[in-house]
Amino acid sequence: MQELVFATHNEHKAREIQAILSHEYRILSLDDVKYQDPVPENENSLEGNASQKAWFIHHRLGKDCFADDSGLEVDCLNGAPGVYSARYADLTDERKADEPASVANIRKLLAQMHGETNRNARFRTIIALILDGKEYIFEGMVEGEILEGRKGSGGFGYDPVFLPSGYTDTFAEMSLEEKNIISHRALAVLKLVTFLKKYRPE
Numbered sequence: 001m002q003e004l005v006f007a008t009h010n011e012h013k014a015r016e017i018q019a020i021l022s023h024e025y026r027i028l029s030l031d032d033v034k035y036q037d038p039v040p041e042n043e044n045s046l047e048g049n050a051s052q053k054a055w056f057i058h059h060r061l062g063k064d065c066f067a068d069d070s071g072l073e074v075d076c077l078n079g080a081p082g083v084y085s086a087r088y089a090d091l092t093d094e095r096k097a098d099e100p101a102s103v104a105n106i107r108k109l110l111a112q113m114h115g116e117t118n119r120n121a122r123f124r125t126i127i128a129l130i131l132d133g134k135e136y137i138f139e140g141m142v143e144g145e146i147l148e149g150r151k152g153s154g155g156f157g158y159d160p161v162f163l164p165s166g167y168t169d170t171f172a173e174m175s176l177e178e179k180n181i182i183s184h185r186a187l188a189v190l191k192l193v194t195f196l197k198k199y200r201p202e
């Protein structure tokens with residue numbers, strides 16, 4: 001069976017995709033291939049980071065592989081936090097000692113948006129795939145708005161303040177099953193999987 005390395009240490013993400021592609025591909029996480037060194041991720045766009053990670057691992061291991069990068073883009077903040085979503089509060093030293101990143105990130109986001117009436121935002125995921133030496137890009141996106149306060153206790157990251165368009169529950173109030181139907185990550189993975197299931201080498 002054809003092997004495909006997923007440039008992530010997140011076993012959960014790797015197993016999720018493996019389950020969908022169980023007949024076509026064997027998905028290997030970086031832990032599966034015993035790759036422990038850091039993977040560079042220092043571009044200034046989601047596309048740049050996903051592509052950089054995928055090519056880096058491809059060159060290191062000489063294998064077909066893919067990498068992802070996600071972020072929250074807020075219109076009134078000109079697309080911030082975007083590629084810096086994971087460490088938004090750290091950029092300006094706004095995280096207290098022992099405070100989870102997501103708590104500090106949301107506090108900073110709400111402060112930056114204080115008084116703003118345009119609260120439109122989207123989550124975006126980019127997946128870069130390197131297959132037979134060629135690169136393919138897949139994008140998943142979910143539009144919504146940033147609430148003025150937290151609502152819900154599930155999920156992770158910015159979920160408690162993100163209300164997807166057309167819904168009354170935030171991502172933090174949805175079950176994982178509900179979120180997985182509409183989420184940026186799920187949509188990008190679906191595009192990747194659809195492509196891989198149809199792919200035949202030239």
Ligand code: IMP
Nearest residue numbers: 068069070071072085086156157158159
């Ligand atoms: P990653 O590329 O999947 O690691 O995502 C980068 C960062 O974007 C995360 O650390 C979160 O801050 C934010 N993020 C990405 N996806 C989500 C989501 O589904 N809910 C909430 N925050 C997210």
